Amino acid sequence: MRFLSIDGKQLAFALAASVVSISALAQSWPNKTVTVVVPWPPGGPSDIAARPLAKGLTESLGQTFIIDNRAGGGGNIGTAAVTRANPDGYTLLITSSAPIVINPSLYKKMTFDPLKDLAPVTNLLRVPLVLVAHPSVPAKTLKELIAHIQSKQGSFSYASSGNGTPQHLTGELFDSVMKLKMAHVPYKGSAPAISDVLGGHIPIMFDSTIAIMPHIKSGKVKAIAITSGKRSPLLPDVPTFAESGVAGIESYAWYGMFAPAKTPKDVVAKINAEALKNMKKPEFQKVLADTGSDFVGDTPENFGKFVQAEHARWGKVVKDSGATVD
CATH class of the missing domain: 3.40.190.150 (Bordetella uptake gene, domain 1)
Known part of the structure; x- marks a missing residue:
């Protein structure tokens, strides 16, 4: 019993010392x-x-x-x-x-x-994502874009900033919800993906407001819909997916x-x-x-x-x- 008592005291002391050590680390951080x-x-x-x-x-x-x-x-x-x-x-x-x-x-x-x-x-x-299209795409609204993609019967593609990014998975979510059968074209970052959309090599993409905003403002791409739950103050004229009649596409980076x-x-x-x-x-x-x-x-x-x-x-x-x- 005596040894158990000593061990118990030693354990209690060790635990107390550990707590003091952790607290001291927090107080001194960063040094x-x-x-x-x-x-x-x-x-x-x-x-x-x-x-x-x-x-x-x-x-x-x-x-x-x-x-x-x-x-x-x-x-x-x-x-x-x-x-x-x-x-x-x-x-x-x-x-x-x-x-x-x-x-x-x-x-x-x-x-x-x-x-x-x-x-x-x-x-x-x-930050919300924006679905944008090259000006040559014959659609101004999400409804028109969906009809255009469906008319391509599986030969329509979209760009993203890379496999596994929110941009990619939001495209997959849109494709799955609307059963569009689009082909995904991944790039190594937003910049090269945007470059190919600006050049008309890829018709559409999802990207964050951080990356795509300058190109929307310059008119080099047209914003179709935004993935937030409400309109963005940066793009007050761009409707949400829900406002455009498509539920389940609320997404953020x-x-x-x-x-x-x-x-x-x-x-x-x-x-x-x-x-x-x-x-x-x-x-x-x-x-x-x-x-x-x-x-x-x-x-x-x-x-x-x-x-x-x-x-x-x-x-x-x-x-x-x-x-x-x-």
């Missing part, structure tokens, strides 16, 4: 450079969210937050690197939804499980911040609080306004529930469409 991995090429939408936030965190916390672009594998390469990093708050991830909630269903082999190997911190941006799993909750909570504080500053608010995004900062718990729901939703879309990249 060195923080690396923010963006698993996409520089200049993309994830960068648009990451860079002003990293700048704001650097200024407010007095430690450097550096962006590390690690592109490849549909976002899987950079994301996997974060899952292997020390869970101490000094390696973070800012990414689109693809490697988190789409790729697990799209790829037959994944080296990580984003739901188990990452800790959600907060949502950063949530979202971008979030994550930490490695097992990062102490106190540390995640501090990162979350600092991120939300900086998201309310003018520089990040301008990003929200320019992209047509509402403020979507959230608690780690609520963001985690959102990620779980998105994982289930897009997993069903992948399954129903039969899409795969392996």
